[in-house]
């Protein structure tokens with residue numbers, strides 16, 4: 144085969160160093176899963192620290208968990224799971240070539256992500272900052288959380304809230320990264336960059352988004368449902 | 371023996387002339403380098419940057435070796451000394467040892483060896499270098515604004531509560547540089563899985579590739595854990611409290627667990643690629659297939675797996691439970707087995723081989739001797755009883771320098787000398803290089819063998835002054851370090867000289883086997899291969915008849 148023919152055969156989406164579309168797709172898929180494995184180990188360090196301290200300070204865990212609102216946490220869990228559904232629909236619409244609905248699905252996903260973060264800030268982080276539940280110099284539960292002030296081991300309680308803020312914060316940070324990528328993907332969708340021939344970026348972002356959801360699915364019972 | 375299992379060469383044995391257009395000269399602008407997605411150019415960029423970091427790390431070592439000439443703390447104050455050994459460790463580990471062979475030689479060679487046009491994700495590869503350089507910039511900032519003094523281990527609560535130096539910046543440095551390492555490992559894993567040429571089966575891969583595969587697994591699975599650990603240290607610095615803070619009931623030993631969960635496997639990130647280079651060099655200069663190829667290949671994987679289960683041997687005296695100590699000690703003995711298998715197989719490769727004493731081979735033989743000592747003393751320290759008196763003495767310092775410098779730096783130099791004609795297309799002066807290899811070997815032993823003795827006698831590490839009885843051995847060590855330093859500087863000159871005045875090396879000056887030697891020109895084409903080669907034979911198909919043209 145002459146090189147001109149070979150060039151004509153190549154899909155425009157095939158990068159120069161790959162031999163075939165299959166090779167490219169398999170490589171990207173493996174790369175994405177390895178990235179997620181890396182993420183699992185990254186969060187794994189936090190989950191390990193959580194396990195150690197929950198084992199050491201069960202009473203503080205009970206006390207701290209009692210101060211978290213199952214209602215707010217539960218609503219946010221539902222919001223995130225629905226956003227995962229809309230993301231999955233986005234992948235579906237991309238694969239059948241419906242760019243319009245793909246855009247809508249991404250928009251809904253982004254919107255639900257915003258709702259999650261907004262609820263988190265307004266009803267969870269801000270009241271805790273204001274009423275002395277942030278570990279460090281400002282520690283001193285009062286107002287709604289006045290009950291916690293009488294708990295004997297304030298140190299262990301601070302460790303609980305340290306982990307609460309770091310783990311939910313790291314989760315929220317991953318969502319913020321997701322927002323940026325979502326906006327980029329939406330712009331690219333408007334430019335008709337995706338379709339049945341080229342859906343891997345949408346699929347991979349979907350994997351990322353589901354991973355972030357799953358982290359929350361673990362965080363929710365670990366902090367809100369301690370009994 | 372080797373001749374029975376291996377078919378003859380399929381690629382015509384011929385010497386390709388230096389190509390007019392090659393990856394070094396086909397584009398000449400600065401941006402064609404800084405924005406290059408070519409794995410070979412990125413490898414060169416790493417070579418230049420880690421060489422600079424090596425000099426920086428070495429300067430710190432010169433300073434504290436000079437301080438240790440006398441028992442009194444006369445040259446450096448105690449806190450300056452603490453900063454210097456910390457910066458020496460941080461720079462050498464994160465900016466030289468970890469990226470050394472993978473990021474330079476791995477980047478350059480993996481696609482060539484497996485018959486690919488590039489790594490799987492060229493853009494990500496370039497991004498890794500930039501992330502690495504961001505980390506390096508933070509390192510420079512730390513040095514300029516006053517350093518950090520916790521030791522490269524950042525033990526809590528010293529790092530979180532007591533140190534007044536730039537621990538937060540150092541935590542950022544480890545965090546960011548870590549992601550460069552993770553992404554390089556990810557790239558290599560995908561490349562090795564998906565980019566192999568037709569016929570390049572797993573058991574036809576050069577052992578260099580197996581070693582990098584195992585290394586990459588550790589990079590991808592281990593590094594994120596140290597990233598989150600130093601992240602927690604950084605948060606604790608800012609918030610003033612944290613989970614490692616004993617004042618709250620936090621557990622500083624938990625930090626040690628999380629730190630060593632990465633940092634012991636990181637030792638294998640620093641040595642496995644070196645073992646890969648040694649397999650290539652020993653095979654080539656013995657004119658022999660590596661004895662027990664499968665065993666050497668799987669021992670790399672075994673080291674990566676078992677290496678994840680031995681971290682507790684750093685914590686025998688940290689208040690870890692006695693039964694944990696026992697288990698970690700046993701597992702540590704176990705991880706020595708695959709390393710020993712490699713050692714035996716390399717020496718067996720020499721047996722009945724046609725040994726040729728070229729420069730890379732001298733380094734490789736040096737590696738075998740020094741790694742035997744470094745690894746063997748590791749077993750001393752892995753035994754719980756023996757570790758108690760030796761812990762935190764110079765015995766430990768000497769042990770890991772035998773592995774890291776006697777092992778990895780020797781292997782790195784072996785690799786650089788072996789692949790230099792491939793990378794640059796030029797040959798350096800053999801007599802000078804051989805002499806220099808011997809100088810490095812002698813200087814290294816003069817530096818570190820006295821440290822075994824002085825550690826055995828009880829001299830603790832990390833102090834700027836010491837008991838006068840230890841002076842003779844310390845003076846010997848400093849003198850040795852001067853020889854070693856000279857041995858490290860000379861290659862810069864003769865390798866630099868070869869770039870301008872060296873004779874063309876030809877495509878296969880060593881008579882080596884492998885796609886990178888038999889199919890690629892020196893220096894290689896920008897796209898490596900005009901046509902992807904089809905592989906039909908084993909690795910290391912040496913017949914003993916290969917000719918040397920140096």
Ligand SMILES: [Cu+2]
Pocket residue numbers: 633634637680681683684
């Ligand atoms: Cu170790």
